[in-house]
Amino acid sequence: MSQGTIRIRGARQHNLKNLDLDIRTGELTVVTGPSGSGKSSLVFDTLYAEGQRRYVETFSAYARQFLDRMDKPAVDKVEGVPPAIAIDQTNPVRSSRSTVGTMTELNDHLKLLFSRAGSLFDQDTALPVQHDTPETIYAELARLAAAQGNPRLVLTFPVELPAQTSAEELAQWLSASGFTRVHAEREVTLKLGSDSNLTAKTSAAKGKKPESLAPAAVRKVLDVVADRFRMQGADKARVLEAIELSLKRGSGRLNVYVLPEADAAAPAPAPAPADATPNWRFSTGLHCPSSDRRYTDPIASMFSFNSAVGACEACRGFGRVVGVDYGLVIPNDKLTLRAGAIKPMQTPAWQECQDDLMRHAEVAGIPRDTPWYKLTPEQQHWVLKGSPNWNGKWNQHWFGVDRFFEYLETKAYKMHIRVLLSKYRSYTPCGTCGGARLKTESLLWRIGTKAQADAVMAPAKRFLPQGVKWNRAQLESLSGLCLHDMMLMPLDKLRMFFDSLRVNEAALGAGSGDDLCSHHEEPAPGPGGAGTAQNEAPRTPYIKIDWLTVTGANLHNLQDVTAHIPLQRLVAITGVSGSGKSTLARDVLLANVQTGVQKRSTKAGRDALDAGEKIRWTGCSSVSGFETIDRVLEVDQTPIGKTPRSCPATYIGFWDTIRKLFADTLEAKARGYAANRFSFNTGEGRCPGCEG
Secondary structure: OOOOOEEEEEEOOOOOOOOEEEEEEEOOOOOOOOOOOOOOHHHHHHHHHHHHHHHHHHHHHHHHHHOOOOOOOOOEEEOOOOOOOOOOOOOOOOOOOHHHHOOHHHHHHHHHHHHHOEEOOOOOOOOOOOOHHHHHHHHHHHHHHHHHHOEEEEEEEEEEEEOOOOOHHHHHHHHHOOOOEEEEEEEEEEOOOOOOEEEOOOOHOOOOOOOOOOOOHHHEEEEEEEEEOOOOOOHHHHHHHHHHHHHOOOOOHHHEEOOHHHOOOOOOOOOOOOOOOOEEEEEEEOOEEEOEOOOOOOOOHHHOOOOOEEEEOOOOOOOOOEEEEEHHHHOOOOOOOOOOHHHHHOOOOHHHHHHHHHHHHHHOOOHHHHHHHHHOOHHHHHHHOOOOOOOOOOOOOOHHHHHHHHHHOOOOHHHHHHHHHHHHHHEEOOOOOOOOEEEEHHHHEEOOHHHHHHOOHHHHHHHOOOOOOHHOOOOOHHEEEOHHHHOOOOOOHHHHHHHHHOOOHHHHHOOOOOOOOOOEEEEOOOHHHOOOOOOOOOOOOOOOOOOOEEEEEOOOOOOOOOEEOOOOOOOOOOOOOOOHHHHHHHHHHHHHHHHHHHOOOHHHHHHHHOOOOOOOOOOOEEEEEEOOOOOOOOOOOOOOOOEEEEEEEEOOOOOHHHHHHHOOOOOHHOOOHHHHHOOOOOOOOOOOOOOO
């Protein structure tokens, strides 16, 4: 931040006695003093009031009526004061979800950035996930095949059939579908309670079907051969046709097998063994071919804990829940189990639970005369969570402290039970999101490269989302940071991270991180096989810019102003009230460019200019660079039409072209529709309910 000086002279607000003071900007300055010395009078009633007053005066009279206006403070002079923001101890927000990020609208920018430029990593495998197309799959196959010496490839697509399908029915299905060979066959079972659709298990590895699953949950998956070839000798059109066919018939999934050289020479290679797995897998959409998880395209609300789309369903975006506080349950960790470490069970009403704990602890080999803090984590887990052999019968196994409180919850209709529960409850971090406030799927998206993330946050401090199957090593090998990581960073580190980001316009326009990460599955270096390599999209080169130059503008408040304005850009002219913004934009720029464009729009005008005739400029010495402009329009705050149905498209005539295109279609000509049929300003085309 650039450093300047705020000069206050003769401050007399409230208790201030003709105070002179200089304050450097770009620094954190603390004002101290005893009560009544005038700290608030200086900071809020003088410095903030003057900065806010000057800022509000830059707006038009119409805008100022909607803003709070502050009186001019009792001060002789204040110089160098910037627009001011005051943060006091009052809480203007009624939602406990509000943070500094939401108050400053930083979260709004972050959720938009993640929805446009985030990279997705699979919840199970930590592999990158992105949209694949036949062209990208072809390019990746060519690279992989070249790296392995151009082997013979078998492109297949998975087809699910009932597990009881016989060989005759299979042959009949292949014949009807136009395919003749199956390269691999395996069984899959529906994985209940999971986001993934199917979890594949081969018949040889499975041995027998789980008894807990109904027969309808078992499916037979066939990898049907679409084509076989070597990438180096195959025509690109043939490869793309095989890829498109596989994706279409395989519901967006493609499995590629690499044939051993012994089988590659055979005209009809033998089918793969039952436990064979594809060497490479591809899929369309946000789908991970390894875990078979499919994800939705990101939207901004998905990264907001104030929206039901992104907020954790357990804590509803608060990051904490009311639950049992083990610090209240075990207030003295120096006590033993026998001496009463579990406080709720020490009353006569619950002495039976204490006796159960002693009896089951002896059987399980849990020390009863060892202080709580000296018990191992496994022994403490046994006390709190109960016996791993728990079968629902209270007298056979230790039920645990958690089930004790779950039992009390069922009796909460009694007043004394509610009083007992309130003694051992407090706000605790949400166990579902780990305090991150967001759903697991929202935390799978990351921004930046690994080097950029390492520069601002140590890998060991990065947040591991609840609900993922990653290990710590896989998390630390991933690129970028998740949204919760950024919430935990100080502002200076956050600024450093964003300064290092180089997200170009092409990546932002891609919608969901296209070309930001690899999607195919193959073994990669690094812990857990997650890999860290990532190809960054090249920066979009800027096109050549033409400039419109106004020289020597001296109309009204303008004093010999020279301005260079880029064309093909959205340009804003700013300044304080009375600085000449409207004069420059309307009276000088608009008037003179209109004159120049009109002069060049006729043959006589062009001939006169070519012969050396000078244009008489208004309010300036000259205007240049308007030669490439064909038309000049002024859009101000006046209504653009007399009807509320008017819009910019109707005003500039763009809607006429659209109506003509619809009227030229074969269906419109067959029905005799003219262009006015497609207008919301006429009776035939507009909606009869709202009349357009």
